[in-house]
Amino acid sequence: MTIRHKLVAVLAALFSLMLAFGTSLSASAAPVVVTSIPTGQFSLTVAMSGDGNRVYSATYLGSLSIVDTGNNQILSTTSLAGFTNLFVLQAHPSSDLVYALNSKVSGSEVVVIDVSGATPTITSRITVGANSKSMAISPDGTRLYVGNNGSTDNSVSIVNTTTNTLVATLAAPNAPTTAGARLDAPWGIVVSPDGSKVYVSYYDDDNSATTLPGLARIDTATNTFDIVKEFADTVHPRGLAVTSNGQSLYMANFxxxxxxxxxxxxxxxxxxxSLAQTQTLTQSSAVLKYPTEIALSADDSTLFVSFATASGTTGAVNVYPTANMASPTTLQVTGAGNVAYYIAPGRALSSHFAYVGSGMNLFLIGEYISLQRQTLSASTETTVTSSALTASGFSGTVTYSISPALPAGFTFNTSTGVITGSASTAFGPSSFTISGTDGTTTAVATVSLTVTAPGGNGGGSSNQLANTGSKSQLPVALIGLMFLFSGVAVYSGSIAIQRRNSN
Incomplete structure (x- = not known):
């Protein structure tokens, strides 16, 4: 093995080790409400595509909006006729399928939607349990887990997404220490990164002598509960989140x-x-009430928590740096209709932003660089210039860097993130990662650059810009070197996507 190959192997191993232990790669500094996206009233539910290029937002009233995460513009809004209680969305990790949960008092449905075309198309409808309120998809996309909260149901439905059929229904487990009682109302559901376990929180909305709140774990190999814990009747757990290494579970108590x-x-x-408790953080604010949904950033360094009640018409989200959970930033999402709800965090490893559904619109919060993605194309000897970048949620002056180095003829502005220049020879699409940092916080954006010969694709255009979500091909060895020698974590979109999809 050559020295170069040894170096690649060592750095790849180091990178894998960092992922295995869920290392926090950069700390949150000053997360903000970046923008609101007018997806409509009761836009409570939200999901992000497997590649991170799109966000899907659905309303109770049956409309589905598709948002480009590169520029946060709505690509389309489609009315799904006949569906008036869409409650949860899940996106397939590696295809253009979106699953919407249409909750009904009896016979809720998982609605399978193909979003690959110009207009979303419903391809299948799968009947599950009653009054369903939660749903999670396995990391490989082969299973959906649906929590059914019907008064006589309280089960978890398991759906095979390959055949779109119901393969199992798990009744609510019995309470392990209170005779004659069972857990009630499954709400939060999350699948472990390796797909071997599913965690379910039971909210207990009956508050009867025979029902209790609790937490249970499903062994996916046998589709049986292997751990069941009950809580006191003052506890009402909802949202769940599991770390990328599967070692920690966060739970929001409504x-x-x-x-x-x-x-x-x-x-x-x-x-x-034994429910070993690592941290318990009491919510003592008279303004923020009812922590509801919860999500982790891809590098586990940031925890997002939504609150069902804030003040007036303002919802709220707490953003916690997980290294210091006692010091969250509270973000008021004005015009949220008093409700902040489901959360879809960014997928890139250094992303500390999330999209949050609410009673009125979709909100982008955290630390974010806009534009997230750009595509530049021009013919040879024609000057091309990218758009200037805007950094949100940073506490200091942001300086930009780019990797790998630009081809001859192009320059990069470290203050604005602008690429400009021309090339004498054509080359195919090349992806570059732009990293913006204030010394504490780092966020990234990607740019795809193509130069064509006159008369070829893109010939004659001096400056074509689009937000297409191109994936960076930054080598693992280079990533490792950047981390070791610069101390700043800069990761390409393709690496982050591969890691998240493997969870």
């Missing part, structure tokens, strides 16, 4: 209206049978 009975909890999954 609780009661009393301060001190609402909190975020972290558990170690290796000792879940």
């Amino acid at each position: 609780g009661t209206g009393t301060n001190g009975q609402q909190w975020i909890e972290q558990f170690q999954t290796s000792n879940l049978s």
Whole structure:
């Protein structure tokens, strides 16, 4: 093995080790509400495509909006006739399928939507349980897990997404220590990164002597519960999030209206049978109430928590740096209709932003560089110039860098992130990662650059810009060197996508 090959192997191993232990690659500094996207009233549910290029937002009233994450513009809005209670969305990790949960008092449906064309098309409808309120998809996209909250149901439906058929229904488990009681109302569902376990929180909306809130784990090899824990009846768990290494589970307790009975909890999954508590964070604010949904950034460094009630017409989201959970940033999402809800975090490893559904619109929060993606194309000897970048959520002056180095004839402005120049010879699409940092926080954007010979594709155009979500092909060895020698984490979109899809 040559020295070069040894270096690649060592750096690749180091990168894999970092992912395995969920290392926080950059810390949150000053997350902000970047923008609101007018997806309509009751846009509570949101999901992100597997490649991170699109966000899907659905309303209770049956409309589906598709948003380009490169420029946060709505690509299309489609009315799905006959569906008036869309409650949850999930996107397939590697295809153009979106799953919408249409909740009904009896016979809820998973609606399979093909979004590959200009107009979304419903391809299948799968009947599950009653009054369904939650849904999660496995990392390989082969299974959907649906929580059914019907008064006589309280089950988890398991759907085979290859055949679009219901393969199993798991009734609510019995409470392990209270005789004659069972867990009630499955709400939060999350699948472990390796797909071997599914965690389910039970909200208990009956509050009867025979029902209890709790937390349970499903072994996906057998489709049976292998751990069941019950909580006191003042606990009402909802949203769940699991770290990228599968070692920690976060849970949002919706609780009661009393301060001190609402909190975020972290558990170690290796000792879940005893519910080993790592951190408990009490929500004591009289303004923020009912922590509802929860999500982690791809590098596990940032935790997003939505609150069902804030003040007036303003919803709220807490953004926690997981290294110091006691110091969140509270973001008021004005015009949210008093509700902030489902969360879709960015997929790139250094992304600390998320899209949050609400009672009124879709909101982008966190630390973000706009434009996230650009595509530049020109013919030879023709000057091309990219758009200037805007950084949101940084505490200091942002300086930009680009990797790999630009071809001869092009220059890069470290203050604006602008690429400009021309080339004498044609070359195919080349992807570049632009990293913006203030010394504490880092965020990235990508640019795809193509130069064609006169008369070829793109010939005659001096400056063509589009937001197409091109994937960077930055080598793992170069990524490792950048991390080791610069101390700043800069990762390409393709690496981040591969990691998230493998979870």
